[in-house]
Amino acid sequence: MDGLYTVVEFSKDDKWFVISEKIIDGIKYSYLIRVNEKEDDFINEFQIAKSYYDGSAEYMDIVSDKEMIKKIMPVLMPEAEEYINNPKKLKELLNQAS
Amino acid sequence: MTFEEKLEELENKKKELQIAFKNDAPLKIEKETKNGKEVVTYTKDDLAYFSAYIDERKKLDKEIDILKLDNDYENKRPIMYHYIDSDGSEEDIELEPNDVNYTKAYERMKRFIKNEEQTLEEIMNEISDKKTEEEINKIMKEIHSKKDEQKQKIVEDKKTEKVKEKKQEIKAVDKPYTVFRYGDNIQIIGHLTKEEVKIIKKSRQSDLLNRYGDGFVTTNWNNPDFGYANYPGVKVHVDSNGYFEVNGADEIEYHNNPVKMTDKIIASDDQKDIQEKMLSIAKKPIIPATAKKVTRKPRNKKLISKLKKHLPKIILGAAAIAIIGIALYHFNPEFSEFINNLTSGIIPKTDTSIQTSLNNISDGINQITKRTIETAKETASNSVNNTIPNITSNTVSSIDWSEIGQGDTVFRSAYDAVSGSGSLSASEWFSENPLDVFNTSTGEFLKLTQEQLNNPEFLKTLANDPNNAILFGNSMQDPSGFMNLSEALSEVAKGGMHI
Numbered sequence: 001m002d003g004l005y006t007v008v009e010f011s012k013d014d015k016w017f018v019i020s021e022k023i024i025d026g027i028k029y030s031y032l033i034r035v036n037e038k039e040d041d042f043i044n045e046f047q048i049a050k051s052y053y054d055g056s057a058e059y060m061d062i063v064s065d066k067e068m069i070k071k072i073m074p075v076l077m078p079e080a081e082e083y084i085n086n087p088k089k090l091k092e093l094l095n096q097a098s
Numbered sequence: 099m100t101f102e103e104k105l106e107e108l109e110n111k112k113k114e115l116q117i118a119f120k121n122d123a124p125l126k127i128e129k130e131t132k133n134g135k136e137v138v139t140y141t142k143d144d145l146a147y148f149s150a151y152i153d154e155r156k157k158l159d160k161e162i163d164i165l166k167l168d169n170d171y172e173n174k175r176p177i178m179y180h181y182i183d184s185d186g187s188e189e190d191i192e193l194e195p196n197d198v199n200y201t202k203a204y205e206r207m208k209r210f211i212k213n214e215e216q217t218l219e220e221i222m223n224e225i226s227d228k229k230t231e232e233e234i235n236k237i238m239k240e241i242h243s244k245k246d247e248q249k250q251k252i253v254e255d256k257k258t259e260k261v262k263e264k265k266q267e268i269k270a271v272d273k274p275y276t277v278f279r280y281g282d283n284i285q286i287i288g289h290l291t292k293e294e295v296k297i298i299k300k301s302r303q304s305d306l307l308n309r310y311g312d313g314f315v316t317t318n319w320n321n322p323d324f325g326y327a328n329y330p331g332v333k334v335h336v337d338s339n340g341y342f343e344v345n346g347a348d349e350i351e352y353h354n355n356p357v358k359m360t361d362k363i364i365a366s367d368d369q370k371d372i373q374e375k376m377l378s379i380a381k382k383p384i385i386p387a388t389a390k391k392v393t394r395k396p397r398n399k400k401l402i403s404k405l406k407k408h409l410p411k412i413i414l415g416a417a418a419i420a421i422i423g424i425a426l427y428h429f430n431p432e433f434s435e436f437i438n439n440l441t442s443g444i445i446p447k448t449d450t451s452i453q454t455s456l457n458n459i460s461d462g463i464n465q466i467t468k469r470t471i472e473t474a475k476e477t478a479s480n481s482v483n484n485t486i487p488n489i490t491s492n493t494v495s496s497i498d499w500s501e502i503g504q505g506d507t508v509f510r511s512a513y514d515a516v517s518g519s520g521s522l523s524a525s526e527w528f529s530e531n532p533l534d535v536f537n538t539s540t541g542e543f544l545k546l547t548q549e550q551l552n553n554p555e556f557l558k559t560l561a562n563d564p565n566n567a568i569l570f571g572n573s574m575q576d577p578s579g580f581m582n583l584s585e586a587l588s589e590v591a592k593g594g595m596h597i
Contacts, residue, residue: 005402006397008392008394009394009395010390010392010522011521017401041401041404042401042404042408042411044415045415046419050389052385052389057391058394059385059390060390060392061388062388062510073419076416079416080420083413084420
């Protein structure tokens with residue numbers, strides 16, 4: 001898993017940490033959490049990105065299609081699946097998170 | 099084009115292709131894609147170089163044969179007809195146009211050409227030695243003459259088919275099995291006996307086998323469980339019912355397999371799985387305009403040490419995105435607030451009120467998202483309807499947007515464009531075609547017409563509101579990015595246009 005836990009930089013003030021990375025049908029998908037410019041703390045923004053390659057250059061596109069997100073997220077974060085299917089458990093997680 | 103001209107064109111195409119292949123030169127092959135016709139180039143280092151050559155040669159041969167056949171039919175020349183008597187004896191007749199079966203023979207011959215049954219194993223072996231053009235032509239002639247022999251054995255008349263079937267008693271295989279193609283190799287996968295594999299090949303139930311011929315079938319894979327099907331990247335999974343799922347092949351055909359294959363995703367952790375797919379795509383970059391170049395930085399110990407503590411929020415984020423089904427960025431600053439509020443304990447911790455708040459917030463976001471998406475769709479379809487009449491009417495585009503492009507500062511969302519944060523540099527795929535204007539205080543697109551988007555006076559008034567951001571792109575489904583409207587206008591003004 002090459003990209004796992006690396007930081008991906010779109011620009012100086014647009015940096016993301018790779019929480020999870022999976023290859024589905026030959027294409028790399030990453031679940032990202034935003035980080036601050038100093039890269040020493042997390043910012044609570046999340047997204048799924050899809051990677052494209054042109055030679056050694058990597059490009060990322062944010063997955064915005066609702067159906068794709070619903071399909072891919074359980075693959076990237078299996079831990080989230082039980083919460084997606086179970087609101088009660090999600091509530092417990094909320095308590096834990098705050 | 100006349101028949102002669104069309105025939106010459108096809109034969110020249112074929113000749114060019116043969117010469118290119120002989121000289122290891124790149125092959126330029128026209129393919130139909132959803133965007134129309136595209137020329138795809140294969141160099142001799144591509145894995146698909148050989149199979150692309152063979153496919154294109156087969157395609158051209160078919161076109162030439164069909165062209166000649168049509169011409170024969172139009173000019174009322176004799177056409178071959180294979181006739182089977184009720185006692186099973188076979189005969190080949192050349193039918194004249196006045197014969198009652200003449201049209202039938204023509205249609206049958208055409209169907210045969212389209213569903214060629216010949217094997218090209220021989221041609222592949224020969225070609226791999228890179229014979230001369232003459233030798234290749236000689237080989238192709240042999241294949242064609244074999245075709246003639248095979249043409250004489252066509253049985254498509256319903257009566258005769260039944261007779262033959264009765265005689266040979268071929269049963270179809272009703273166990274689940276899968277036929278797939280990886281490059282130019284075909285495999286059959288299933289819990290099959292040798293006899294059953296023979297039946298599958300003979301019965302011609304498989305469209306893949308019909309098109310490629312059973313000369314390509316390499317092995318019958320009989321592994322009862324999950325595993326790799328001899329080709330890197332092609333994975334096979336067998337479920338408890340004995341049904342197969344194949345992932346990673348170029349073409350897959352399921353037989354007697356009732357499981358819906360599209361729903362289950364088989365993922366991999368293996369980095370090298372990417373490369374297989376990448377190599378089989380022609381070297382033209384197909385990167386969407388919304389994709390941004392990224393720099394990878396090495397693993398960060400500080401962040402990794404904070405990861406465990408942050409995990410509940412990360413899972414929460416994942417669940418929230420999956421439930422609501424939106425990407426964080428687009429038109430939803432409320433979502434960031436949502437996560438922040440939830441994780442900083444602003445939501446009261448009583449049982450029912452948490453769930454209610456969660457429902458309210460996600461409903462609210464759903465409404466906003468829904469409205470935005472509906473508006474975007476509506477605008478997209480309106481602008482399609484409006485564009486054509488506008489071009490033919492008196493509307494003249496007064497703004498030259500081409501000043502905007504690669505290197506300019508653009509933003510991924512209207513909110514970023516208006517606040518100035520998260521700026522990006524437009525890539526070479528940025529399309530400077532204006533789509534609409536989004537206002538971040540109302541949270542909606544203005545649904546401007548093409549006329550309005552090109553009217554400098556009108557846009558200048560809109561630009562007085564600093565919350566207006568203009569969206570550029572090929573279409574609403576393929577956007578390039580946002581700019582603050584007044585900045586966009588001053589960028590264009592640099593081009594000397596008087597605003």
